[in-house]
Amino acid sequence: MDQIAVDAHATDNDSGGNVLANSVGFSLSQIGSETARQFGHVVGALGLEPRHFAVLSAVHRHVDRSQQGVGDLLAIPASTMVAIVDHLEHEGLLERRPHPSDRRARILRLTTRGELLRAQAQAQAMAQEDRICAGLAPRERAELLALLHRISLNLGVSSSALPDHGSGHRPVP
Numbered sequence: 001m002d003q004i005a006v007d008a009h010a011t012d013n014d015s016g017g018n019v020l021a022n023s024v025g026f027s028l029s030q031i032g033s034e035t036a037r038q039f040g041h042v043v044g045a046l047g048l049e050p051r052h053f054a055v056l057s058a059v060h061r062h063v064d065r066s067q068q069g070v071g072d073l074l075a076i077p078a079s080t081m082v083a084i085v086d087h088l089e090h091e092g093l094l095e096r097r098p099h100p101s102d103r104r105a106r107i108l109r110l111t112t113r114g115e116l117l118r119a120q121a122q123a124q125a126m127a128q129e130d131r132i133c134a135g136l137a138p139r140e141r142a143e144l145l146a147l148l149h150r151i152s153l154n155l156g157v158s159s160s161a162l163p164d165h166g167s168g169h170r171p172v173p
Contacts, residue, residue, distance in 0.1 A: 024151070028151070032163070035132065036050070036163070038128060039125070039128060042121075042124045042125060042127075042128050043121050043124065043125070045124070046117060046120055046121050046124065047091075047117075048117070048121055050162075051076070051084055051162060052084065052087070052088060052093075053118070053121050053125070054074055054162055055070060055074065055076075055081075055084055055085070055088060055094075055108075056088065056093060056094065056110060056114055056117070056118040056121070057118060057122070058070045058073055058074055058160075059094055059108045059109065059110055059114075060110055060115065060118055063109075064107045064109070065107065065108065066099055066102070066105040066106060066107055066108070067081060067082075067085055067096065067105070067106050067107070067108055068081075068105065070108055073160050074160060074161060074162050075158055075160070075161035075162060076162060085108065088114070092111055092113050092114070093110065093111060093113060093114030093117060093118075094108055094109060094110050094111060094114045095108070095109050095111055096108060097109055
């Protein structure tokens with residue numbers, strides 16, 4: 001452990017023995033809750049919910065993937081995925097098209113409006129990422145991501161799964 005980490009750990013232990021301040025799980029929970037709240041405001045300013053942004057981003061990255069495939073990728077239950085896609089289709093942001101080889105399946109495609117809104121939301125999300133990582137050197141950011149990835153593996157969390165499984169429930173501000 002480097003000297004800064006040792007000093008920070010010693011300071012936490014000396015400040016009244018606050019067990020929560022020394023808990024990785026509690027710290028991740030606090031940070032995750034606040035990050036989700038702020039991200040909700042960021043995409044909310046564009047008329048989206050975080051789950052809408054996630055679906056639009058997945059459809060953008062995985063062109064011609066079926067609705068079920070996008071839902072599986074994001075770990076969104078089929079019934080919730082139908083409601084999300086219905087909403088996004090109603091808003092004119094994406095469309096369902098017949099699957100070329102499976103008559104029962106539908107592929108998802110962004111509309112021009114959906115692509116423009118996704119790009120705006122992506123830019124806002126990257127600005128939020130910059131605020132979150134302010135003061136971190138690129139090496140530190142990469143190291144933090146690697147450590148968080150190891151923790152997610154320990155917990156069996158897929159790197160693409162939505163934390164709320166697309167329910168839309170997030171911490172109240």
